[in-house]
Amino acid sequence: MTTDVPSRPKARAPRGFQDRRADALAVERKILAAVSRVYETYGFELLETGALEYADALGKFLPDADRPNEGVFALQDDDDQWMALRYDLTAPLARFVAEQSDSLPKPFRRYAFGPVWRNEKPGPGRYREFLQCDADTIGSDRPEADAEIIAMAVEGYGAAGLPPSAFTLRINNRKLLNGLLTAAGVGDSGQKLAVLRAVDKLDRLGATGVAALLGAGRKDESGAFTKGAGIASAAIDSVLAFVEAARETRIATLDRLAQVIGGSIEGDEGLAELSRIDDALTRLGVADDRAVFDPSIVRGLEYYTGAVFEAELSLQTPGDHGEPVRFGSIGGGGRYDDLVARFTGQRMPATGFSFGVSRLAAALAASGGGLEKARGPVVILALDGALMGEYFALAGELRACGVAAEVYLGSSGMRAQMKYADRRLSPAAVIMGGDEMAAGTVTIKDLDLGRSLAGAVTDNQTWRDDRPGQITVPRAEWLARVRRIVETAA
Amino acid sequence: MTTDVPSRPKARAPRGFQDRRADALAVERKILAAVSRVYETYGFELLETGALEYADALGKFLPDADRPNEGVFALQDDDDQWMALRYDLTAPLARFVAEQSDSLPKPFRRYAFGPVWRNEKPGPGRYREFLQCDADTIGSDRPEADAEIIAMAVEGYGAAGLPPSAFTLRINNRKLLNGLLTAAGVGDSGQKLAVLRAVDKLDRLGATGVAALLGAGRKDESGAFTKGAGIASAAIDSVLAFVEAARETRIATLDRLAQVIGGSIEGDEGLAELSRIDDALTRLGVADDRAVFDPSIVRGLEYYTGAVFEAELSLQTPGDHGEPVRFGSIGGGGRYDDLVARFTGQRMPATGFSFGVSRLAAALAASGGGLEKARGPVVILALDGALMGEYFALAGELRACGVAAEVYLGSSGMRAQMKYADRRLSPAAVIMGGDEMAAGTVTIKDLDLGRSLAGAVTDNQTWRDDRPGQITVPRAEWLARVRRIVETAA
Numbered sequence: 001m002t003t004d005v006p007s008r009p010k011a012r013a014p015r016g017f018q019d020r021r022a023d024a025l026a027v028e029r030k031i032l033a034a035v036s037r038v039y040e041t042y043g044f045e046l047l048e049t050g051a052l053e054y055a056d057a058l059g060k061f062l063p064d065a066d067r068p069n070e071g072v073f074a075l076q077d078d079d080d081q082w083m084a085l086r087y088d089l090t091a092p093l094a095r096f097v098a099e100q101s102d103s104l105p106k107p108f109r110r111y112a113f114g115p116v117w118r119n120e121k122p123g124p125g126r127y128r129e130f131l132q133c134d135a136d137t138i139g140s141d142r143p144e145a146d147a148e149i150i151a152m153a154v155e156g157y158g159a160a161g162l163p164p165s166a167f168t169l170r171i172n173n174r175k176l177l178n179g180l181l182t183a184a185g186v187g188d189s190g191q192k193l194a195v196l197r198a199v200d201k202l203d204r205l206g207a208t209g210v211a212a213l214l215g216a217g218r219k220d221e222s223g224a225f226t227k228g229a230g231i232a233s234a235a236i237d238s239v240l241a242f243v244e245a246a247r248e249t250r251i252a253t254l255d256r257l258a259q260v261i262g263g264s265i266e267g268d269e270g271l272a273e274l275s276r277i278d279d280a281l282t283r284l285g286v287a288d289d290r291a292v293f294d295p296s297i298v299r300g301l302e303y304y305t306g307a308v309f310e311a312e313l314s315l316q317t318p319g320d321h322g323e324p325v326r327f328g329s330i331g332g333g334g335r336y337d338d339l340v341a342r343f344t345g346q347r348m349p350a351t352g353f354s355f356g357v358s359r360l361a362a363a364l365a366a367s368g369g370g371l372e373k374a375r376g377p378v379v380i381l382a383l384d385g386a387l388m389g390e391y392f393a394l395a396g397e398l399r400a401c402g403v404a405a406e407v408y409l410g411s412s413g414m415r416a417q418m419k420y421a422d423r424r425l426s427p428a429a430v431i432m433g434g435d436e437m438a439a440g441t442v443t444i445k446d447l448d449l450g451r452s453l454a455g456a457v458t459d460n461q462t463w464r465d466d467r468p469g470q471i472t473v474p475r476a477e478w479l480a481r482v483r484r485i486v487e488t489a490a
Numbered sequence: 491m492t493t494d495v496p497s498r499p500k501a502r503a504p505r506g507f508q509d510r511r512a513d514a515l516a517v518e519r520k521i522l523a524a525v526s527r528v529y530e531t532y533g534f535e536l537l538e539t540g541a542l543e544y545a546d547a548l549g550k551f552l553p554d555a556d557r558p559n560e561g562v563f564a565l566q567d568d569d570d571q572w573m574a575l576r577y578d579l580t581a582p583l584a585r586f587v588a589e590q591s592d593s594l595p596k597p598f599r600r601y602a603f604g605p606v607w608r609n610e611k612p613g614p615g616r617y618r619e620f621l622q623c624d625a626d627t628i629g630s631d632r633p634e635a636d637a638e639i640i641a642m643a644v645e646g647y648g649a650a651g652l653p654p655s656a657f658t659l660r661i662n663n664r665k666l667l668n669g670l671l672t673a674a675g676v677g678d679s680g681q682k683l684a685v686l687r688a689v690d691k692l693d694r695l696g697a698t699g700v701a702a703l704l705g706a707g708r709k710d711e712s713g714a715f716t717k718g719a720g721i722a723s724a725a726i727d728s729v730l731a732f733v734e735a736a737r738e739t740r741i742a743t744l745d746r747l748a749q750v751i752g753g754s755i756e757g758d759e760g761l762a763e764l765s766r767i768d769d770a771l772t773r774l775g776v777a778d779d780r781a782v783f784d785p786s787i788v789r790g791l792e793y794y795t796g797a798v799f800e801a802e803l804s805l806q807t808p809g810d811h812g813e814p815v816r817f818g819s820i821g822g823g824g825r826y827d828d829l830v831a832r833f834t835g836q837r838m839p840a841t842g843f844s845f846g847v848s849r850l851a852a853a854l855a856a857s858g859g860g861l862e863k864a865r866g867p868v869v870i871l872a873l874d875g876a877l878m879g880e881y882f883a884l885a886g887e888l889r890a891c892g893v894a895a896e897v898y899l900g901s902s903g904m905r906a907q908m909k910y911a912d913r914r915l916s917p918a919a920v921i922m923g924g925d926e927m928a929a930g931t932v933t934i935k936d937l938d939l940g941r942s943l944a945g946a947v948t949d950n951q952t953w954r955d956d957r958p959g960q961i962t963v964p965r966a967e968w969l970a971r972v973r974r975i976v977e978t979a980a
Contacts, residue, residue, distance in 0.1 A: 009546035011588035011833040014573050017540030019586050025536045041889045043867030043896030043914070046515045050507030050619050051541065051575070051605060052563070055497035073542070075565040078609075083504050083563075085541070085833030096509050098501035105913040107900045115541060119568075129540050140899035144878055148899070276878075283879040284886060343501040388634055388766075389773040396774060399531045406533030409630035409638070410597045423595040424533070 016122025017129050022374035027361045032133060033115055034159035035355055039111040039135045042152050047110040049092040051117075055082035057095045073128075089134040090339065090352065097350075098136050098343035107141035113357070114370045125362070134333075136352030138340065143273040146307040146335060147280030149353045152288050153311060153331065156355060161364055166315040167330065169290060172297040173274050173307045174334075176257065179267025180242055184235035194229035199243055200298040207244070211236055215247060238262075243296040250278045253293040269410035273307060299332055308334035309353060313363050327363045331355045375489065376424030377404035378482060381417045383433045390437065394430060397479055403486050421447060427489035428482050442478035445470045448489045506612025507619050517851045522603055522623060524649035525845055529601040529625045532642050537600040539582040541607075545572035547585045549832060563609045575607035579624040580842065581831065587628050587840075588833035596629035603847070615852070624823075626842030628830065633763040636797040636825060637770030639843045643801060643821060644780050646845060651854055652803075657820065658774075660784040660800045663764050664824075666747065667785070669757025670732055674725035684719035689733055690788040692890035697734070701726055728752075733786040740768045743783040753792075763797060789822050798824035799843060803853050817853045821845045865979065866914030867894035868972060871907045873923045880927065884920060887969055893976050911937060917979035918972055932968035935960045938979045 013019055020028075036046070055074055074084040074181065086092050089112045097108060113133035120127050135152055137145045149167055155165050177199070181192055198213035205213070212218035214236045215229035231239075244257045254275055261267040274293060281291055299308040313327035333353035340348035378398055380391045391407040398405035408417045414431075421429045431443040446469030473481055503509055510518075526536070545564055564574040576582050579602045587598060603623035612618050613791065625642055627635045640659055647657050667689070672680055688703035695703070702708035704726045707718035721729075735746045744765055751757040764783060771781055791796040804815035821842035830838035868888055870881045881897040887896035898907045904921075911919045921933040936959030963971055 008833055008835060009544070010549065012544065012566065012586045013540060013585070013589070014542050014544055014571075015569075019540070019590070020538045022535040022537070025538055041867075041892070041894050042885075043869070043894055045512040045864060045866075045914075047512070048510045048515055050503060050509070051607070052507060052619070054499070054502065054504055057501065059499075073565055075563055077504065079505075081504075095501045095503070099503070100509070103912050107898075109896065117541070129542070137899060141901070142878075142899050144882070144897070145899045148882075148897075225653075279879055280882055283882040343498055374535065376535075377531075379533070390631075390768055392634070392638075392770055392773040402531070404531050404533055406599065407634070407638075408597075409530060409632050409635045410625060411631070414889060420595050424535075474869050 014128075016120075016127050020486035022329055024361070026374050027364060028131065028288070028357055029335070030162040030345070031355075031357055031360055031364070032131075034161070035133050035156040036111065036113070038152055038159050040416075042135075042148065044109040044111040044135050044152075047093070047096065047112050048114065049089075049096055049112070052084055053086055053092055053095060055084045057343075058084055058087065058091050059339075071119055073117050080234075087118050089114065089132050089354065090136065090336070093134075093136055093138070093352075094339040094350075095343065097348065098340050100343065100350075101340075104138075107145070108138040110138075110295050111135040127358070129444050130359075133355040133357050136350060138350045139348060140351070141349035143276035143307070143351075144280045146273070146309075146351050147277045147284065147286075149333065149351055150277070150291050150309055151281060151284040151286050153309065153333075153353045153355070154286050157311065157360070159280075160360060162315075162360070164290060164356055166313060166363075168292060168312050168314055169286075170292055170294040170297045170310045170312060171274070171277065171307060172293070172295055172299070173270040174304055175266045175270030175273070175306060176261055176295060177239070177242060179264035179270060180238055181231075181235070182266060183262055183264040184231070184238050186229075186231050186235055191229050191231065195231065195239060196298055198229055199239065199296060201359045202243055202296050207240055208241070211240060214239055218274045233270070244296045246292065246296070249288045250274075250291070250293050251280070253295075254278065257293075257295065270306070273338075277307065299334055303336055303339075304334040305337045306335035307351065308332070311355075315363065315366075327359060327366070329356070330359045330363055373425055375404075375424040376421070377406045378428050378430060378486065379417070379421035379424065379426045380405060380407045380430045381414065381421075381432075382408040382410075383414060383417075383431065385438060387432065387434075390432065394442070394478075398452075398482065401479070401483060403483060416447075422451070428485045430478070430482065436472070440475050441472050442475055443470065443472045444478060444481050444485070446485050448485075504618075506610075506617050510616055514851070517854060518621065518847055521650040521845075521847055521850055521854070522621075524651070525623050525646040525847075526601065526603070526782070528642055528646045528649050532599075532625075532638065534599040534601040534625050537583070537586065537602050538604065539576075539579075539586055539602070541605075542573045542574055543582055547578065547833075548574055548581050549829075561609055563607050568695070577608050578606050579604065579622050579844065580626065580826070583624075583626055583628070583842075583889060584829040584840075585833065586953050587838065588830050591830075591834065591838075594628075597635070598628040599625070601625040602629075607727070617848070620849075621847035623845040624842055624845050625647060626840060628840045630841070631827070631839035633766040633797070634770045635839075636763070636799075636841050637767045637774065637776075639823060639841055640767070640781050640799055641771060641774040641776050643823075643843045643845070644776050647801065647820075647850070650850060652850070654780065656804055656853075657907050658779070658802050658804055658948055659781040660787045660802060661764070661767065661781060661797060662783070662785055662787040662789070663760040663797045664794055665756045665760030665763070665796060666751055667732060669727070669754035669760060670728055670751050671725070672756060673752055673754040674721070674728050676719075676721050676725055681719050681721060685721065685729060686788055688719055689729065689786060692733055692742075693868045697730055700733070701730060704729055736782065736784045736786070738772070739778045740764075740781070740783050743785075744768065747783075747785065760796070767797065769934065789824055793826055793829075794824040795827045796825035796880055797841065798822070801845075817849060817856070820849045825947045863915055865894075866911070866916040867896045867913065868918050868920060868922045868976065869916045870895060870897045870909035871904065871911075871922075872898045872900075873904060873907075873921065874927075877922065877924075878928060880922065884922070884932070884968075888972065891969070891973060893973060908935075912941070918975045920968070920972065930965050932965055933960065933962045934968060934975070935973050936975050939977075 072084040072087050074082055077083055115129050116132050117129050132163055198210050202210050202264050214231055215228045217226055219225045241260045245260050247253045247256050297310050300309050309332055311331040313330045331354055335351040337349045380394050382391055394405050395405040426447055428447055429445040449469030542611050562574040562577050564572055567573055605619050606622050607619050644659055688700050692700050703718050704720050707716055709715045731750045735750050737743045737746050789800050799822055800819055801821040803820045815853055824843040827839045870884050872881055885895040885897050916937055916939055919935040938957030
């Protein structure tokens with residue numbers, strides 16, 4: 001059947017995009033404010049770049065197809081250049097530094113926060129738009145710059161509200177495994193990449209699985225075969241000894257690593273860097289249990305050139321349906337000395353860290369640390385159209401004291417207005433009808449008290465008749481009364 | 491000539507997109523914080539929607555071509571649905587309210603801020619990405635809701651730092667002109683739109699030009715002819731009398747309008763609404779010179795259904811090259827009762843206001859209100875690699891007192907390090923070499939003092955020899971000394 005009614009668009013957010021209301025945003029803003037404060041205390045300055053970048057500036061997503069939307073949201077400008085929404089805050093930083101290099105103080109220390117976009121398949125808890133909050137130091141090759149980034153991350157998580165026991169920074173250095181492989185005769189870069197990929201699966205497959213992937217290959221439960229890196233069995237042993245070299249303290253791990261790595265120039269460099277990172281961390285007050293050396297950390301594949309960091313939430317929390325949820329990584333970073341050189345041809349050392357703000361917010365909420373509900377304003381009920389001016393005057397008096405207040409502006413009756421105030425989580429409702437006006441009084445309802453009693457009393461009729469926490473006072477006293485209620489409610 | 495060197499991408503931001511550093515961002519953040527606080531005091535709650543919306547949800551930019559990028563940045567999702575970056579914060583709000591209607595308290599009062607994107611030709615001061623900060627009340631048809639929005643805007647501009655004399659809210663009501671035209675026999679909606687377009691040019695063309703556009707048409711200086719609305723000459727007189735009806739006070743303007751409009755139902759409705767807006771504004775303490783009724787305000791063409799608001803910067807400021815710059819509109823809004831109905835088919839009254847944050851920031855900067863430079867951290871000079879741990883300890887002591895501090899992490903010598911601290915606008919540099927270490931002292935350089943003296947003294951050599959504001963103190967005293975410098979610098 002055809003119809004003449006014009007079709008209306010369906011109201012829905014795009015797949016993988018969220019609408020977030022006050023409660024969720026309050027947690028996020030608290031995190032951003034706390035982390036920003038830490039960054040600024042370390043002398044990092046805020047930078048904001050645009051949401052779109054030219055696709056070639058984003059690097060790994062070059063437009064090799066007609067529409068290059070592999071992993072990013074890309075579109076063509078009217079001059080035919082491909083642009084894409086940034087997928088992280090690091091690529092735009094590299095572009096900015098390359099563009100502005102001459103006018104920037106070096107080292108350039110910047111922090112940034114904002115949404116990033118990934119054109120990936122969305123899923124539960126997996127969005128295509130999410131917040132990042134980064135700090136990076138450009139133009140310093142000192143390992144102390146890495147240490148400082150790690151110390152800021154540790155301090156940032158604490159400032160955001162995570163208890164120290166809930167997270168650990170895990171630190172590794174790309175040069176260690178590279179040096180080990182070179183010393184073991186594995187020089188092919190494709191083979192090295194395969195080794196990294198195998199090591200990255202240690203958590204999931206265990207040492208035996210990784211050993212198979214380092215050698216000939218591995219058949220999984222379904223019978224599917226993954227080709228291995230094909231390195232010699234002595235090299236496999238070295239790699240396994242390496243990834244399991246973590247010990248109780250950073251120093252002990254360094255000692256163990258020195259035995260395992262075995263004297264390649266690159267490996268020794270990596271060890272020396274970690275040693276200086278350890279020194280600086282100690283001077284910065286970062287204890288051995290907050291920031292550990294963990295040779296099994298891989299952290300991405302082709303991007304980092306030296307130290308890498310991963311922040312892991314160790315908290316185990318019950319999910320929506322009672323099952324335990326492991327949050328895993330809540331941030332990470334590392335040293336990337338080649339990213340600016342993509343533009344300039346000149347090496348520019350750089351190191352940084354990125355907070356996964358949304359994941360951290362989810363972690364805080366799950367750990368009970370971010371669950372306060374956003375409170376609503378005091379609601380002045382609008383019971384008599386002729387008194388609207390009076391209602392606005394009452395609201396104005398409250399606002400002048402810094403108390404959030406609103407006049408009910410819908411068209412419903414008293415019951416619905418009370419229900420509205422309740423849904424807004426208002427601390428109090430203010431009632432002034434013709435009677436009160438004539439008598440020079442104001443009626444105030446303490447809604448928190450009402451809510452707590454309503455939880456105890458099952459008979460609604462009783463609750464309404466009792467009018468818990470409702471009081472009528474002379475107009476001269478109303479403001480002090482409401483302020484007292486608001487102060488105890490907050 | 492061909493070459494084998496791989497081509498490097500050119501580092502550049504896309505046309506019309508800005509990179510903004512700490513100074514510019516500090517002004518913007520101050521504005522957002524101040525305006526948000528005002529909104530929250532009025533009981534508005536924060537909402538954040540995603541950057542992308544389905545194109546059909548954005549309304550006026552339906553995908554009628556293969557790539558519908560007229561005015562918006564659009565791209566096709568992998569399920570072939572067209573999406574676009576939001577071009578304002580109102581369309582996403584309408585979509586959200588339509589989608590979540592049942593679960594929202596009504597009236598729903600929300601504020602929001604964030605970037606919006608317009609795929610238009612960029613120019614000087616004209617960007618394709620800019621910030622908006624909106625407040626809207628959904629579900630109230632009371633004119634008092636409009637008045638409250640206006641009052642918040644006035645308070646918001648003040649909180650952001652604009653002096654009261656620098657801006658005026660101009661208020662009109664669509665129903666007035668509509669009613670007038672209906673009474674004058676102009677019923678055709680195309681003709682009405684042409685009248686609105688003509689009135690919108692009053693500023694630029696004056697009464698004579700507008701009269702021509704209302705009638706047969708107008709030839710400009712270049713000889714180009716614009717076809718007019720073609721309304722009768724009596725109607726032209728009415729329209730001109732209407733657009734010039736503004737008087738000293740809102741009440742006086744209402745009186746004048748009552749004479750001009752001449753008894754159509756819609757016109758009388760508009761007058762009654764303005765009268766109630768005036769009452770509420772007065773009760774909300776908004777004086778006649780802050781919010782005026784101005785019948786010449788048009789504010790967009792097809793979007794608004796009742797009251798419209800426009801905030802105009804009256805400040806006249808010198809531009810970069812000394813020429814005077816008029817900023818014009820720094821925000822606006824109005825009542826849009828049909829926007830949610832696009833999705834639901836049911837009318838949902840709504841009214842709101844949008845701050846043009848970037849324009850306001852530019853206005854504040856131009857008026858001298860947003861010019862403070864972001865201060866850098868105290869810089870601990872790194873003069874001796876063996877003392878890096880000591881330097882970090884010094885920085886840590888400052889941070890523990892809430893003073894921003896950093897250890898210089900580049901590889902340059904002392905002069906370059908001092909220059910770095912100067913470029914960062916650091917209040918002080920801290921110097922501790924081997925001599926100081928051995929003597930148990932710290933040298934502190936007051937950079938503000940140095941800067942102010944450097945401005946007076948032309949002979950650099952003299953300045954360096956005098957070492958103004960440089961002092962060497964026992965280690966036990968250094969922290970108090972630096973804190974005193976920082977406090978007087980801020």
